[in-house]
Amino acid sequence: MLEIKNLHARIADDGTEIIRGLDLTVKAGEVAAIMGPNGSGKSTLSYILAGREDYEVTEGDILYNGESILELDPAERAARGIFLAFQYPMEIPGVATMEFLKVAMNSLRKARGEDPLKIPEFMKLVKNAAGSLEMNPDMLKRPLNVGFSGGEKKRAEILQMKLLEPKLCVLDETDSGLDIDALKIVADGVNALRSPDRAFVVITHYQRLLEHIVPDTVHVLSQGRVVKSGDKSLALELETHGYAGLIGEAA
Amino acid sequence: MNVHATPKLTASETALVEVFSTRLSDLPGNEAVTLRRDTALEAIKRGLPTRKVEHWHYTDLRRLIGTVPAFDRTAKPEALPVLIGDSHRLTVSNGRAEKAENPDGVTIHRLKELFAKGELADQLIAGVDDSVGAINAAFVSDGFAISVADGVEVQNPIELQNLHAGGQAHSRFTITVGAGAKVTFLERQAGAGAALVSSIDKVVVGEGADVRFIILQEQSEDTTHLGKFEAEVGKNSNLSLFVMNVGGRLVRQEVHVAMPGEAAHFELRSVNLLANATHNDLTMVLDHSGYGTTSTELVRNIVTGKAQGVFQGQIRVAREAQKTDAKMACNSLVLSDEAEFSVKPELEIFADDVACGHGATVAEIDHAHLFYLMARGVPEKEARGLLVKAFLAEVIEELEDEALVTALEVRLENWFDEHG
Ligand SMILES: Nc1ncnc2c1ncn2[C@@H]1O[C@H](COP(=O)(O)OP(=O)(O)O)[C@@H](O)[C@H]1O
Ligand SMILES: [Mg+2]
Numbered sequence: 001m002l003e004i005k006n007l008h009a010r011i012a013d014d015g016t017e018i019i020r021g022l023d024l025t026v027k028a029g030e031v032a033a034i035m036g037p038n039g040s041g042k043s044t045l046s047y048i049l050a051g052r053e054d055y056e057v058t059e060g061d062i063l064y065n066g067e068s069i070l071e072l073d074p075a076e077r078a079a080r081g082i083f084l085a086f087q088y089p090m091e092i093p094g095v096a097t098m099e100f101l102k103v104a105m106n107s108l109r110k111a112r113g114e115d116p117l118k119i120p121e122f123m124k125l126v127k128n129a130a131g132s133l134e135m136n137p138d139m140l141k142r143p144l145n146v147g148f149s150g151g152e153k154k155r156a157e158i159l160q161m162k163l164l165e166p167k168l169c170v171l172d173e174t175d176s177g178l179d180i181d182a183l184k185i186v187a188d189g190v191n192a193l194r195s196p197d198r199a200f201v202v203i204t205h206y207q208r209l210l211e212h213i214v215p216d217t218v219h220v221l222s223q224g225r226v227v228k229s230g231d232k233s234l235a236l237e238l239e240t241h242g243y244a245g246l247i248g249e250a251a
Numbered sequence: 252m253n254v255h256a257t258p259k260l261t262a263s264e265t266a267l268v269e270v271f272s273t274r275l276s277d278l279p280g281n282e283a284v285t286l287r288r289d290t291a292l293e294a295i296k297r298g299l300p301t302r303k304v305e306h307w308h309y310t311d312l313r314r315l316i317g318t319v320p321a322f323d324r325t326a327k328p329e330a331l332p333v334l335i336g337d338s339h340r341l342t343v344s345n346g347r348a349e350k351a352e353n354p355d356g357v358t359i360h361r362l363k364e365l366f367a368k369g370e371l372a373d374q375l376i377a378g379v380d381d382s383v384g385a386i387n388a389a390f391v392s393d394g395f396a397i398s399v400a401d402g403v404e405v406q407n408p409i410e411l412q413n414l415h416a417g418g419q420a421h422s423r424f425t426i427t428v429g430a431g432a433k434v435t436f437l438e439r440q441a442g443a444g445a446a447l448v449s450s451i452d453k454v455v456v457g458e459g460a461d462v463r464f465i466i467l468q469e470q471s472e473d474t475t476h477l478g479k480f481e482a483e484v485g486k487n488s489n490l491s492l493f494v495m496n497v498g499g500r501l502v503r504q505e506v507h508v509a510m511p512g513e514a515a516h517f518e519l520r521s522v523n524l525l526a527n528a529t530h531n532d533l534t535m536v537l538d539h540s541g542y543g544t545t546s547t548e549l550v551r552n553i554v555t556g557k558a559q560g561v562f563q564g565q566i567r568v569a570r571e572a573q574k575t576d577a578k579m580a581c582n583s584l585v586l587s588d589e590a591e592f593s594v595k596p597e598l599e600i601f602a603d604d605v606a607c608g609h610g611a612t613v614a615e616i617d618h619a620h621l622f623y624l625m626a627r628g629v630p631e632k633e634a635r636g637l638l639v640k641a642f643l644a645e646v647i648e649e650l651e652d653e654a655l656v657t658a659l660e661v662r663l664e665n666w667f668d669e670h671g
Contacts, residue, residue, distance in 0.1 A: 050626045053618070078628035090623045094641025103637065104627040111628065143641075160627060 001065060001199045002026040002049075002168055008059035009048050018044045018055070020224035026168075026217075029196040033210055033235060034203045036221030037243045042203045043087050045221070046172045049201075050084040051077045064168065079111035081167030085157040085174050087203075092144040097156075100144050101126060105163055129162040133189055150177030158189045169193070170201045175209035187212030207239040222247045260296070266319035267295055270419065271389055274322055278392055280366040287375035291388035294377055304380050309561040309593050310532040312382055315501050316475055320445050322346075323418030328442055331412055334467070335437065335654045338410040343422040345415055346392035356403030356432075362394040362423055371396065371425060374453060383477040383505055387421050387449040394423035401429035401457065408435040415474075417444025423451045430457040430485070437655075438466045441498075445473040454482040454490070458512065461489045465655070469662065470499035472527065478504040486512030486541070493650060494521040496531050497662050506535040510544040510572075519548040520646050524663065525558035525590070526670035532561040539577060539605075540569040548579040551646050553639055554590035555670050565597040566607060573602050579609040584616065584642050586635075586671065636667050 002025065009019040018041045026032045036042055048055050049062065051074035061068050069077055092100075105125075106116040117125070130137055133155050145153050154174050161169055171190070175183055190200065190213050202213055210218075210232065218234040219226045220243070227247060228234065238246055260268070271292050278288065299316060300307035326345045333340050341359065342349045348361040365371050375391070377384030399405060413422045420442065428434055440450060448470065456462050470476045476499040484490045496502055508517050517537065525531050537546060546566070554560050560583065568575045583592040596609040616638050624634035640663060647659050 050622075052622050052626075073631065074622055074625035075628055075630045075634070078626055084626055086623070090619055092620050092623065092638075092641065094644040095624075095637055100624070100627075100637070103629055103633065104624075107630060107633065108628040164627065 001028040001030075002201070003063040004060070005063070006060035007048070007057065007062065009044070009055045009057045012054055012056045017058075018224050019048065021060070022221075022225050024219060024226055026199045026201060028199055030217065031194065031200040031202060031213060031215045033215035033218045034201060034221055035205070035218060035235065035238060037247075038205070040221045041224040042221055043172055044224075046084050046087075046170045046201075046203060049082060049170055050074055075107070078164070078166070079108055083161055083164060083166030083169050085154075085161055085169070085171045087172040087176070089145050089153040089157055091146045091148075093146050095144045097140045097142060097144050098126070101160070101163060104160070108164055125163060129159050132162070132192075133159055134185055135159060151179065151182050154178055155182065155186060158186050162189060162193065167197065168199050168201070170203070172203045173205060174202075175204055175206065183209065184212060207235045210235050220246060260298070261313060263316045263319045264295065264299060264313075266321075267386070268292065270319065270322055274390065278390070279363040280372070281369040283369045283372040284366045284375065287372050288389050291375065291377050291385040294385040295382070295389060299382055300380050306380055306534065306563070309563070309595070310503055310530065312503070315530055317501065318445070319447055320418050323416070326416035326418050326444075328414035328416040331414060331439065331441060333410045334439065334658050335408050335410070335652065337407040338437065339407055340410045340412065341395050341397075342412040342414065343393055343395070343420070344412075345418070346420050346422060348393040348395055348422075351395070354405060354407070354409070356400045357405060357409070358398045358400070360396045362396055362425070363392070365396055374423070374425060383449060383479045383503060384451070386477060387423065387451050387479070390419065390421040390449065391423050391451075392421055394425070396425040398427045399429055399432045399434050402431045403429065403434075404432065405434040408437050411436060411438040413438070413440050413448070413450050415442035415444070415446045415448060417442070417446050419447045421449045423453070426452065426454045428454070428456050428460045428462050431459045432457065433461040435463040436465065438464070440466070440468040440470060440476060440478065442474065443471050446470070447475045449477040451479045452481065454480070456482060456484045456488045456490050458485040459487045460485065463491050463493075465493045465650075466495070466504070467659075468494070468496045468498060468502065468504065470502070472498070472500055474499050475501040476503070478502075479507070480505065481507045482509070484508060484510045484512060484515040484517055487514050488512065489516045491518040491520070494519070494533065495659060495662070496522070496533070497524045497666055499531065500529060502529070502531040504533050506533070508535075509538040509540060510546070511540045512544075513541045514543045515541055516544070517546040519546070519550070520649065521550040522643055522646055522659070523550070523552040523560055524666045525552065525554045525560050526666070527556045527558060529556075529558045531558070532563070534561070534563040536565045536567070537577070538567050538569070539572045539575040541572060543574040544572060545576040547577070549646060550581040551643050552581070552583040552592050553586065553642065554583060554592050555586035557587075557589045559590075560592035561595075562592070563595045563597070564609065565599070566609075568598075568600040568602050568605055568607065570601040573604045575602060575605040575607065577605075577607045581611045582642075583613045584639065585613060586616065632671065636664070636671055639663075639667055639671060
């Protein structure tokens with residue numbers, strides 16, 4: 001489903017290279033965990049997958065279902081089923097959460113050639129999804145992410161993922177800021193979406209999340225490259241030896 | 252007084268003088284009124300203001316006014332349905348006030364009839380460098396005098412329409428709101444075809460009255476619109492003025508508000524949507540002269556194309572006006588490289604126990620926000636539209652009246668579809 005080949009990317013503004021020859025393949029149905037120390041380029045990779053303009057790809061390619069997505073803007077990528085749950089979801093004052101959800105869902109429907117949702121149908125979908133994530137419905141009356149706690153923002157990201165039904169879900173440190181109960185709720189939400197035609201890239205700093213969302217593959221990122229890949233036991237190994245030991249060994 | 256050397260008149264100034272000589276016999280008024288018109292014309296003959304005149308520094312009227320069209324006697328503006336449900340409509344069409352009924356507790360006269368009797372002649376006195384006042388005084392043909400009796404709560408909004416179909420249209424609305432009365436006015440400035448329009452509101456808000464006034468200016472792209480809103484706000488009363496500019500080629504809307512009465516409150520909210528080569532100038536002069544008077548001013552602008560926007564906000568606090576509280580803010584969102592918005596805030600404070608402040612920002616669309624929305628599948632133009640709407644949401648939603656909010660949102664959406 002996703003093939004990243006020898007990807008090099010830099011910050012558009014100042015030319016600093018962050019991703020330095022990254023290779024990664026994720027198959028449909030797979031849950032791939034990306035781990036790595038702070039600053040190794042995990043968020044940057046997620047932004048590049050989503051099409052953020054602040055980064056410039058200088059070499060290599062990203063294939064999604066066999067086609068390069070580098071020329072597509074973020075909305076076109078979303079329309080093809082790519083979703084990023086942000087590490088730091090943005091607060092957007094003045095944009096009502098419900099209005100935003102409706103516009104987003106209908107944009108994707110339009111891209112797929114479907115009619116816009118009728119209001120009652122839309123309300124029902126949102127209500128059910130919010131209920132399953134144990135979200136306070138009052139939150140949805142506020143402007144997008146404004147005044148949400150860290151944990152509420154993460155839940156809101158998963159809510160959007162449930163509603164938009166993407167095919168490639170990139171979760172960037174969705175566990176940070178969540179207490180253990182919230183983590184379970186969010187993980188259950190993700191697990192419920194696992195299916196043979198959907199893939200997940202789960203970025204995390206800690207092994208904790210992977211106890212709840214059990215990955216098929218684990219990849220260790222360091223200085224903008226995948227330095228080691230393995231199965232879920234690699235995550236446990238990291239937990240005992242730390243990144244330093246492992247990265248040293250790979251280098 | 253400014254001493255002007257006798258200048259060589261520009262083509263537009265000459266045109267104004269010529270239109271005057273052909274129009275005068277049709278313009279209503281007894282001798283006293285005609286005298287005022289002549290005086291106003293003399294002011295015009297001394298030359299329209301240029302950027303050397305302080306109040307016109309950002310709007311060089313002499314250069315910008317462009318071609319002055321002739322008055323078109325045959326022009327027939329299209330009738331306009333009211334914007335809010337059961338509003339009481341008062342229409343001035345091609346400079347003629349249509350016959351109107353009096354709603355309960357409200358007395359309405361056509362200005363043409365009052366001018367003929369010499370009433371209101373003193374309202375046709377223009378100030379120094381007051382070109383809007385002078386052009387209107389010289390040419391005003393009709394309008395309405397509206398008086399709301401003491402204690403009356405006028406149920407439905409009164410919609411004031413000033414409509415043209417090209418040519419010239421000069422009208423006035425003279426309004427007196429009695430003590431303790433409550434009323435909403437919605438003024439609509441609209442028309443088709445190239446035109447020179449002037450429109451003046453003179454509003455006296457009685458003690459403890461509550462007045463809401465909305466001006467919706469949506470002139471055609473080749474219209475010069477010169478507007479002035481003058482108000483005196485009485486003791487313990489409340490005036491909220493909302494100005495939306497979404498049209499016109501050259502627009503100058505002045506707001507002059509005096510608050511001599513204790514504990515009066517004034518609010519100005521303004522939304523300016525500027526595209527193409529529009530030049531739009533909102534100029535406010537606010538006098539806090541009574542004790543404990545309060546005001547807030549919030550101006551939000553979206554500018555694109557080669558549009559030029561101006562907000563001049565002058566707040567004067569008299570020595571007697573202790574405990575004045577005045578807050579002014581002007582925020583602009585600039586969507587193109589060539590568009591500009593100039594802000595000139597001015598606080599002149601002679602009292603020592605006051606809380607006054609102002610702030611201005613100019614920003615572009617936040618790229619991180621745009622990315623977030625697009626990453627959810629919202630196409631770029633639509634995502635920008637959401638952010639533009641978000642920028643104005645606070646000001647528009649404050650209006651609360653659902654029909655009005657919807658009507659303004661529709662205008663925003665149409666404007667953005669075309670220019671965003
Ligand atoms: N837009 C940016 N501007 C400046 N530095 C950036 C930017 N994006 C990423 N970086 C830098 O790139 C490196 C990788 O960042 P990031 O991808 O956020 O790491 P991670 O998510 O693995 O902690 C860090 O050193 C970070 O400071
Ligand atoms: Mg990160």
